[in-house]
Amino acid sequence: MTAAASHLDKEVLETSKFGSLSMACTDLCLFATKNEQSYMIALDEIQRLTLCVEQMVANDESAKQARNCVLQAGMKLKDSVTVNSKGSSKTVKHDEAKNRKCSKCF
Numbered sequence: 001m002t003a004a005a006s007h008l009d010k011e012v013l014e015t016s017k018f019g020s021l022s023m024a025c026t027d028l029c030l031f032a033t034k035n036e037q038s039y040m041i042a043l044d045e046i047q048r049l050t051l052c053v054e055q056m057v058a059n060d061e062s063a064k065q066a067r068n069c070v071l072q073a074g075m076k077l078k079d080s081v082t083v084n085s086k087g088s089s090k091t092v093k094h095d096e097a098k099n100r101k102c103s104k105c106f
Contacts, residue, residue: 032042 028042028046032038
């Protein structure tokens, strides 16, 4: 397997894990908002878990390099330019109206 293929496989795996975690977090948020106590417990645990995972990732050198690559790639992304593609092109309207002339009057 080439390096590009293994990088692509790793990226696909990370994307699928991200989707799985997002769905789990959505369910957690849905249930945690039902009352104040569950909300506070969930918020505290999410903050604690975030710090814990962040420290684990910070200790992993390969994760640092991957995070730097993601940040660099993210910096290159920009909004697309909006283009009007339907209809004819706009022409500049002149103040004076065009007078039709016969073929003898140029």
